[in-house]
Amino acid sequence: MAEAAIELRNITKRFGSVTANKNISMTVNKGEILSILGENGSGKTTLMNMLSGIYHPDEGQIFVGGKEASIQSPKDAFDYKIGMIHQHFKLVDILTVTENVILGLKDEGKLSLKKSAARIKEICDMYGFKIDPMKKIYEMSVSEKQTVEIIKVIYRGAEILILDEPTAVLTPKETDNLFSILRNMRDSGKSIIIITHKLGEVLSLSDKVAVLRKGEYIGTVETKDATEQSLTEMMVGKKVSLNIERAEPHDCENRLSLTNVSVTNKEGVQILKNVSFTAKSGEILGIAGIAGSGQKELLEAIAGLQHLKSGSIVYYDPKTGKEENLRDKTPLQIRDLGVRLSFVPEDRLGMGLVGSMGITDNMMLRSYKGGKGMFLHRKDPKTLADKIIKELEVVTPGTDTPVRKLSGGNIQKVLVGREIAASPTVLMAAYPVRGLDINSSYTIYNLLNAQKDIGTAVIFVGEDLDVLIELCDRILVICHGQISGIVDGKSATKEDIGMMMTNLPESKTAEEDAQ
Amino acid sequence: MKVKAAKEPLVRIAKRTDISTGLSYGIRAASVVLALLACGIVVMLLTSGKISFLEVYTEMLEGAFGTARRVKITVRDTCALLCLAVALAPAFKMRFWNIGAEGQALVGALASCIVVKLMPDMNGALLILIMFIASVAAGALWGIIPGFFKAAIKANETLFTLMMNYVAIQLVKFFAVLWEKQKGAGVMSTLTTGKLPQLFGVDYGWSIVIILVVTVLSYIYMKYSKQGYEIAVVGESENTARYIGINVKKVIIRTMAISGALCGLAGFLLVSGTHHLVKSDIVGGNGFTAIIVAWLAHLNPLIMMLTSFFVSFLDIGTAKIASTCNLNDFASDVVVGIALFIILASEFFINYKVIFTKSGKKAKEGK
Amino acid sequence: MDFAYILSRAVAQGLPLLYGSNGEILNEKSGNLNLGIPGIMISGGVAGIVGALIYENSVAEPNGVVGLIVSLLCSVVCSLVLSLIYCFLTVTLRANQNVTGLAITIFGSGLGNFYGGAISTILGISNNSIPATAAAYKAPLVPFYDKLGAIGTIFFSHGFMFYLALIIAFVSWFVLKKTRTGLSLRAVGENPATADAAGISVTKYKYVATCLGGIIAGLGGLYYAVDYSNGLWDTQSFGDRGWLAVALVIFVVWKPNLAVLGAFLFGGLYIAEIFVPGLTSATKELFKMLPYLVTIVILISTSLMKKKENQPPESLGLPYFREER
Incomplete structure (x- = not known):
């Protein structure tokens, strides 16, 4: 039987009133690539952040190599030979590749950038990365930065690699290259977990697929038994028939x-x-x-x-x-x-709304300049706020509650409601x-x-x-x-x-x- | 492989997503009480036990309110601090760390004196008006300079405004020597013109009224005006400001002009209303203390009336005790410092909650 | 006037600034903009005087070296306590750094001047000088310096704290630039989330760097109090040296090795008014503005050039909280 590298048992993680992961259990064996599949917001990254020591589970246990592990910090994660490559790169801009790679390492003795750079060069040659170890991060492209992240993990001798949506920023060619590297690493006995929502990648790369949906664990299947159809069903819950009404366009100009x-x-x-x-x-x-x-x-x-x-x-x-x-x-x-022109931006709280303000004040964002004089006119925005709360069924304690405290769906209703209200x-x-x-x-x-x-x-x-x-x-x-x-x-x-x-x-x- | 024994941290910290108003005020009130208690103990230590714990408070009250004159001074000092705190509020709301209030007030004070020196024959309301305008303009300029460089090239405003303080101090020292009453004194003689008259028969009456009016206006400006709204949006997220078409650079410069202008006003009141001269320590570090006063009031000008009173009360009260015990009045700074530490610490319990996790996994498994 | 003597005075003037800025650099490299440094310098200095004074008054024939050690320890403990308060508030309790720093400065300068201004009254002793200790501080490490000509006067006429400052500056530079610890510290100040992910304890680094920085800055106050001022504290005379040290950090773009040159340059500017001919007592004051103006110019030009290496540490002034979401 294959030896388990990592086992998660009944992991639960909450942020305030939101449950990001609910009672999740799964296993990764040595020499295996596991895909964690799920839509955006299904809790994949949160789950993996608990393996890399960024978060700590509220409930449940983690076993590494068969023994219960306590991963309190990223340092602990390294000690367990777990290396995570985050979607948002964890690199220090003003440092060089070498400095970033050896950051936090202690057991190498005296700092010798030359020696470390030589080792990095070796790793690069082994896998065909093209990178100058003395280049500063702020001079690099996105895919170069990802390469640095991978080198960092390999350099540290990680046995378990976690990659969070690694292909989102890559060209198809770069993706192929990455995948062949990952397969090589698997063949040399490492365990690889890749977080993704792209079915094609799951099927072409992984040995097993674990599916999450809205923070819940749905199940694990062998990739060879899976199809796009079956995975999609697991991911979204039922056969994807959305039944969104689509009327014929009329009066198009x-x-x-x-x-x-x-x-x-x-x-x-x-x-x-x-x-x-x-x-x-x-x-x-x-x-x-x-x-x-x-x-x-x-x-x-x-x-x-x-x-x-x-x-x-x-x-x-x-x-x-x-x-x-x-x-x-x-x-x-x-x-x-x-x-x-109305615009519902991707970054709702960072761009479309002001998190610390209530719904009324957010209604004014587009229109606060209107009306006479130097003072704000809160009456119309208040009416609009009440109207949106009622018509879109926004759940909020009141029009003055900071929108940051609302749930994602309610925040979005406020934003879309406002943008549509401008007719x-x-x-x-x-x-x-x-x-x-x-x-x-x-x-x-x-x-x-x-x-x-x-x-x-x-x-x-x-x-x-x-x-x-x-x-x-x-x-x-x-x-x-x-x-x-x-x-x-x-x-x-x-x-x-x-x-x-x-x-x-x-x-x-x-x-x-x-x- | 190094494997640690399974353990959970005993204490974890999480951001509070909701806190009831009652609890947050409760924590604040408790911190003020705690701060007062600590101050009592510290004063006892500083005076080597010459006065008892309870005497500390009676002496403080006596020092701040004992006579009509003392009440007047307490109110005057509270207002002087309040004016600067109010001046800082818009800048801080914009998350612009203006720690240059000291310098902005100083150049304001200096401008008033320059006006008087330039117009020796003038007197009365017109002179005071010109002084007022000059002070406000000078303070605004001192605020606009770092504001401009922040807006244009993102120069670090904390460090910039800090440096501007000392440029202002040296400038004042220069003029103080230029105007010194006798060679080597380094202090100018008091002005004979350009003094604010009494109001309702009270010294400093004008200053107090002006500052209270400015405080209320500032509250209204921040809360109900379109510009105040823009400040809040820029402070919260520059991206949002861009998205709705706010000219961020303009708002930064305008707000710093306002912040500096109000500091300049404070400088004007110090010269015209209180000291009738300018010297490098005329603001007396209030420009820095005001930062803390404003911060503790969560940038609400009305609450700043309370926080500036609290700080002034401790300051004056301790100074009274120090003079009774024949000690120097730096004791005030020690006491104010201790109180500030405690209140700053209490903010943590409003913003975060501490979760005591049940220690040990065994207990959990046993369930 | 003797040029070598002027330079030696510039060096002496620069020393408190060198200690102060060196301490502030360590603070800022960890991401803590510690505006409490001026307060720490004052109280650290006065603590040294108080320690020495108590010692010299408790024995009949005070030994200078013992007095030196006592005052050094007192200074270190005092600076450490203030730095710990700063760390506890900003790192553990995540209070605003600017506000906390200013509170430290109010408290520290108050504490220092409270005791410094009336030591003999408070201690109940008549004698308020520490001749033995001060002499021990001032004793030139190279006794035959006057035989070395101008170089001797400029560089070797100082007490041991001159060399200590140079050593600390060199060690700071070396640690920051050449060691793993320094690399980790820089990472903490630039990007604490990354440092955290790399297994570096952000809290530990911030505490240690800030406390060490505070102690070093306090030594600047100590030098000023017991060496430069012969152990006699005047509540007015320390003046703006603390803030000048903060300015110096910007001037030398966060580099301890450059701080050595910068400190002596600032020290020179600080006293240059005495030696520049043609200055009136008024224009002398304008002259003292120079260090600040120069710093502002540096601040503007580094912002203009946008050279990444010359910017303040990226997380400067910001608290770090891992579970931020």
Whole structure:
């Protein structure tokens, strides 16, 4: 029988009133790759953070190598030879690769950066990483930083590797490379846990799959017995038939046109490249893509929060028929043009709302400047707050309770409610159902559909392909900052979209090579 | 492999997500009582037991309220501290660490004196008005400089405002020597013009009224004005501010102008209302103490009336005891320091809760 | 006037600043912006005087070396206690660093000046000088310095605390730059979450760095009290040296090795008004503004250049709480 490397028994973890992990048990053997599969917010990362000593379970036990382990700190985790590669890299920017790799190591004696660098070089050569051990982290690209994280864990001789969504930031080629390294490590007897929500990766890489759903453990299956269908069912609970109503679009006219929009970030990396599309009134335009493919920048560019390197964003005013170029206008200038653009950003508390303020004060965010004089007018926002609480069934002690204290679903209702209350002509929503329960999600879908029905041009950035296909009239697929195609929601299949998310059509790749 | 015995930490700390208003006020009240008790003990130690524990408090009350004059001084000192604390509130609300109140008040005081020196023949309300404007403008300028560099290039405002204090102090010293009454004195003679008159027959009456009005206005500004709202949004999240189109840089500079201007006002009142001269220690460290006063009041100007009174009371009360016992009045700083430590510590129990975990796994398994 | 003598005075003026800034650097490298350093310097200095005074008054013929050790211990204990209060409030109880630091400075300077201003009254003794101890501090380690010419006067006329400051600065530089401990400390100050994940005890590092830093800064006060001022404390004269030490940290962009040069430069600027011809007593005061103006210029230019290595530690001033979510 295979020897268990790690066993979790009845692990429970709560944050305040939220139960992130509930009674979870699972086992990883030596020389095995286990995938932990689950949607966003299903508690995968929390669970693994308890193995790496970041959190401590409220209940339950962890066994390492058959003995009960107490992992109070990341240091303890190292002692048990558990190494975790976090989604958000744990690297010190101003230090070099070598310094980061040896950070916290004590049993190597006197500090010798040269010697350590040589060992890093060996590891690099063994696995084919290309990295300069003396390079500073702040000079590196995202995938280079991930490489450093992996080297760090290997350097420490970890026997159990945990990778949190490692492919989210990688190109397909880099992903293949990573997977072959992971297989090599498995074959040399190491245990690997990979957290992911991508079915394809699960099936191609892992030996076993453990599925979590909303913090609960659903079960573990052998990968060879699993199919995308069966895993999906475990992940979402039942056969994915969402039954989102989709009315026929009507009175469609061009509302917003982007032509050759390009955006570079602060580091000078091109995030969006020649993006062109048109959003129409009375339809929902979906945007699909791997996380971090430029969705955030695209919406922010439209909202006036990103400087455009080139291209134009033209708004067609439904009342006057005038065309307004929104390029390089600030959010206020856009509003002053009479453009009713609403935007539900991905980062709800960090951008869309002010966590420490109550619902009333959050209602004012968009409109506080209105009204005469230098003082705020809280009456209308208060009425709006009461209305949203009632109509969207927001659970809150009152309109003055800081929104930070509400649950994720209620926070989102407040945000979407406010943005819709501005009676927008264009409504953009980034991952509006992320982390929400089913009921709240449907509330949001219905709100979006209602907006579509009254002639708003809705732009919906989603991650769940089933939702995109059932909700959206057209789906724009974005891949590495470029549009790989726009498909019809009614006829598109998940496979098509999935392919387009990871591959640009050949015409564009050729263009790329030519440059 | 090194394997540790299974153990659980005895104490864990978690952020409080909800605390009842009653409990939070209870903790605060308890901390004030505790602070007062500690002060009593410390004073006994400092005076080597020359006065008894209970006498400490009667002496303190006597020192702060014993005579009409003492009451007046207590109120005056409370207001002087309050004015600076109120001035700092908007900046702190914006999470801009303005620790330059001392310097901003000093340049305000200096500006008033310069006005008087430049206009020796003028007198009356007009002179006072010009002094007022000059002080407020000077304080604002002293606030705008670090504000501008924070907004433009993200220069660390804590360190910047700290340095500006000493630039201001040296500037004041320069003028103090320039105007010294006799060579080598280093102190200027008191001004004969530009003095705020009594109000309702009370010295410092104007200062007190002006500061109370500013306090209330500041409360209204922070809570009910559009600009106050912008400050709160910028302080909470610059991203949100950007998202709704607030010009963050403008708000930073504007708020620092206001913060500095109010400090300048405090400087004006010190010159025109109280001391009628400028010297480098005229603010007397209140610019720093005010930071703590404002922080303990959770940046609420109305509550600052209480916190600044509390600190002034300890200060004056201890000074009284020190003088009775023939000791120097640095004892006040010691006592105020101790009280601040205790109240700062109590904030922890409002923001976090301490969970005592049942020690040992065995007990759990036995269940 | 003798140029070598001027330089030796500049060095003497710079020493409290060197100790203070060295201590503050260790604090800030751990992510603690300790504005309590000025208070710690004052009380650490006065504690030394009090210790020596009690000793010299309790024996008939006080031995300077014993007095030196007693005062050194008193200073260290006093600075340690204040640093521990700061750590407990900011690290364990997560109070705001700026506010706590200022409270420490109010308390520390109050405590120092309270005892320093009236030692003999409080101790009930008539004698308030510590000649033996002060002499022990001031004794040049190189007795034949005057035979070494100008170099001797500038560098070798000082008591042992001059060398101690250089050694501490060198060791600080070496530890920060060349050892695992230093690497870990820098990581704690830059990114405590990362350091924590790497198995470094953030709390332990913050406590140790802050306490050591506090003790070192207190030695600056001690030097000023027992060596520079001959053991006679005047509540006015220490002045802004504590804040100047904080300024110096920015000036030398958080590098202890540069702090040595910076301290002597600041020390020079501090007394330069005495030697620069043509200054009136008023313009002398403007001259004293220079260190602060220079620091502001450095602060602006490092922010402008955005060179990562010259920025304050990234987590400076922020509390760290692992279970933050």
